[in-house]
Amino acid sequence: MKRKTFLGALALPVIAGSVLLAGAAHAQSQVDVQFYYPVAVGGPIAKTIDGFAEGFMKENPGIKLTPIYAGTYQETIVKALTAHKSGTPPVTSVLLSTDMFTLIDEDAIVPFDTFARTAEDKAWMGSFYKAFMMNSQTGGKTWGIPFQRSTVVMYWNKELFKEAGLDPNKPPTNWAELKEAATKLTKKDASGKVTQWGVQIPSSGFPYWLFQTLTTPNDAILANETGTQVKFDDPKVIEALQTWVDFGKAGIHPPGVVEWGTTPKDFFEKKAAIIYTTTGNLTNIKANAKFDFGVGMIPGNKRKGSPTGGGNFYIFKKSTPAQQEAAFKFIKWVTQPERAAQWSMDTGYVAVSQAAYDTPTLKKYGAEFPAALVARDQLPVSVAEFSTHDNQRVTKALNDGLQAALTGTKPPAQAMKDAQREADRILRTYK
Numbered sequence: 266m267k268r269k270t271f272l273g274a275l276a277l278p279v280i281a282g283s284v285l286l287a288g289a290a291h292a293q294s295q296v297d298v299q300f301y302y303p304v305a306v307g308g309p310i311a312k313t314i315d316g317f318a319e320g321f322m323k324e325n326p327g328i329k330l331t332p333i334y335a336g337t338y339q340e341t342i343v344k345a346l347t348a349h350k351s352g353t354p355p356v357t358s359v360l361l362s363t364d365m366f367t368l369i370d371e372d373a374i375v376p377f378d379t380f381a382r383t384a385e386d387k388a389w390m391g392s393f394y395k396a397f398m399m400n401s402q403t404g405g406k407t408w409g410i411p412f413q414r415s416t417v418v419m420y421w422n423k424e425l426f427k428e429a430g431l432d433p434n435k436p437p438t439n440w441a442e443l444k445e446a447a448t449k450l451t452k453k454d455a456s457g458k459v460t461q462w463g464v465q466i467p468s469s470g471f472p473y474w475l476f477q478t479l480t481t482p483n484d485a486i487l488a489n490e491t492g493t494q495v496k497f498d499d500p501k502v503i504e505a506l507q508t509w510v511d512f513g514k515a516g517i518h519p520p521g522v523v524e525w526g527t528t529p530k531d532f533f534e535k536k537a538a539i540i541y542t543t544t545g546n547l548t549n550i551k552a553n554a555k556f557d558f559g560v561g562m563i564p565g566n567k568r569k570g571s572p573t574g575g576g577n578f579y580i581f582k583k584s585t586p587a588q589q590e591a592a593f594k595f596i597k598w599v600t601q602p603e604r605a606a607q608w609s610m611d612t613g614y615v616a617v618s619q620a621a622y623d624t625p626t627l628k629k630y631g632a633e634f635p636a637a638l639v640a641r642d643q644l645p646v647s648v649a650e651f652s653t654h655d656n657q658r659v660t661k662a663l664n665d666g667l668q669a670a671l672t673g674t675k676p677p678a679q680a681m682k683d684a685q686r687e688a689d690r691i692l693r694t695y696k
Contacts, residue, residue, distance in 0.1 A: 296591040298330045301358035303341040303576060313611050317599050324598070328591045338576065342367070345581070349373045354581040357592040362400035362577045363652035363660075365408050366492045370654055374579045376406040380593040389597055392618045396573050399649035403491065409577030410596050411617040413608070415543045416571045416640045416647050417478045419564065420550060423557040425450055425461070425538040436539075436561040440482070440508060443539070443564045447517040450538035463517040465537035466509065470525030472667045473651050473660050474574055478541055478563045479505035481570035481648050487663075492653040493695045497663060498678075498685040501567075506670050506677040513671065521672050529553070543574060544640035547613030551634070560636035562643045570646040575614060606630075615640045653688075654695040662687035 300318070304310050311334055318330045335341040338361050348354045349371065360368070368374045381390050390407060397411040423433035429449040437443040447463025454460050466475050473487075480487060485501035488494065496502060512518035519537075529546050531537040533553050541563065550558065563571045578596045580589050598604070605621035608614060610630050616622055622631070622641060631638045653659045666684030669675040675683070 294327060296328050296587050298328055298357065298588055298591050298595065299355040300330055300332050300592075300595075301335045301341055301345055301355040301360075302332050303336065303338045303359055304334050310612060313608065317604065321595050321598055325591075325594065328594070330591075330595060338364075346371055346373060349581060349583060352583060354583050356584040356588040357578055357580050357596065359412055359576040359578055361650075362397070362409055362411070362414070362573070362575060363650050363656055364579075365400060365403065365577070366652060366654045367656050368579055369403070369408060373582055374408060375582050375589065376408050377410060377580070377593070378406055380580075380590065386597070389600075392620055393600075394615075394617060394619070394644050396644040396647040396649075397615075397617055399490075400573065400652055401577055409579055410600060412576055412578050412596075412600065413545065413612065413614045414573060414575040414577075414617055415545045415614055416573050416643050417475065417541055417563060418544050418547075418571070418639050418643065419539060419541055419561045420532060420546075421539045421559045421561070422532070422535065422554075423559055425535065429538075433557070433559070436559055437564050438562075439564050440566045444512070444515070444517070447512070447539060448515070451517045459516065459519075461535060462519050462531075462537045464512060464539040464541075465519055465523055465528055465531060466512075466541045467523045467525040467528045468509075468667060468671050469522050471574075472664045474572055475541060476505070476509070476663075476667055477572035477648070477651060479509055481572060482563065482566040482568060483508075484567040486648060487651045488653050490649075492656075493692055495653060495659065495663075495685065495688045495692070497666065497681045497688060503678050503681050506667065506681060510670055510673075510677055522668055532558075545575065545612060545614050547636065547640075548611065549613070551613075551636075558636075560639045562639060562646075568646070569643075570648055571643055572650045573644070573647050574650050609637070613637075615644070653692060655691050658691050659688045662691065 302314055314332050318332050322328060322330055335344050342360050342364050345355055345358050381387050393411050397414050401407060401409040401411060421436050426433040431446055431449060437446045443464060450463035451459060452461035468475060480502050483501045483505040485499050485505060487496060513520045528540050528542055529549055532540045562569060580592050600617060602620040602624050605616045605618060606624045606627035609616035616627060621627055662684045666680040670677045670680040
């Protein structure tokens with residue numbers, strides 16, 4: 266760093282004063298927009314984001330948009346809130362849709378309604394899928410704009426289905442069929458060690474989110490709309506957890522805690538025949554699975570359904586009005602149908618509006634690769650991703666309970682009752 270400063274200082278006198286003045290005038294007229302994006306540096310997603318930033322600046326020369334790759338979602342919200350508290354927040358950031366209550370409680374963000382003044386702006390705000398707005402609006406205001414949104418979907422290996430005598434084009438549609446298929450798909454070696462699991466549902470990283478793929482089909486909703494109350498000890502929730510534990514006990518699902526990050530890899534390596542993971546993994550699976558695979562909706566029980574997931578754009582309160590207006594302009598620009606369609610094809614995330622699916626590019630892609638439409642088709646039965654006030658602590662209470670049940674240290678009913686007690690304690694001040 267010192268060397269850089271020293272060289273900079275050395276170079277200054279050489280530059281003509283008029284150039285410096287012109288630069289200062291240009292800098293003054295330019296609005297700087299720092300944009301936190303949750304990804305570790307590099308990789309194809311960062312390239313797409315950089316491309317969007319360049320495209321936007323070309324059309325809006327008065328705005329300097331700087332994407333800052335801030336790590337995981339968890340790391341990004343910590344960095345964003347730390348910056349907010351020190352008075353230098355990003356102007357905008359993509360953070361989890363479930364961070365909405367936390368950001369409101371910290372008085373860190375402003376609602377989008379403030380900026381949507383024209384009829385065109387209001388039509389744009391109303392164009393997003395309703396399922397995605399459940400985690401974006403509260404108290405009659407819109408706090409987040411859907412960007413990289415997802416649902417959990419089921420992937421299955423069609424070759425392994427054929428080998429097991431199952432119809433490769435008929436995935437399980439309910440719990441009974443799932444258990445039956447997973448039993449046929451589980452393989453053991455001569456010593457009795459499982460070499461191929463019938464079904465794998467990850468329980469690290471986002472255990473609460475994957476748990477919603479069992480509670481939603483069992484007709485249970487984990488939190489109220491205002492984020493002040495949870496229902497972890499609901500008998501339907503306990504039954505859903507018991508079902509997950511029972512898959513492990515039946516020997517058709519890996520025991521204990523299953524890693525979120527290695528689940529797609531286990532699928533590629535044929536260690537798991539059926540997996541549950543985000544539609545955001547679709548492009549990754551399409552590129553790396555060396556076999557024919559299917560993508561389907563989450564199997565139902567009392568009903569069908571999956572939680573939505575992923576990230577929203579937020580605008581930070583402590584940035585200047587000019588910066589906020591510039592951020593609003595960028596968010597509106599990047600979520601236009603053609604760009605939302607491109608983003609969906611590049612990443613596997615669900616395009617956030619019907620208008621994006623009506624574009625010729627996404628229509629053609631969907632016709633050639635129908636798997637890309639499954640997550641969208643699941644939206645009418647999707648529910649909001651679990652979110653409350655003091656979200657991180659409440660979610661930790663639930664995650665700890667789930668992992669205690671899955672590792673066998675507590676029975677499901679006890680695990681959920683303990684999680685309920687802890688959540689009630691945390692949420693007491695918000696009621």
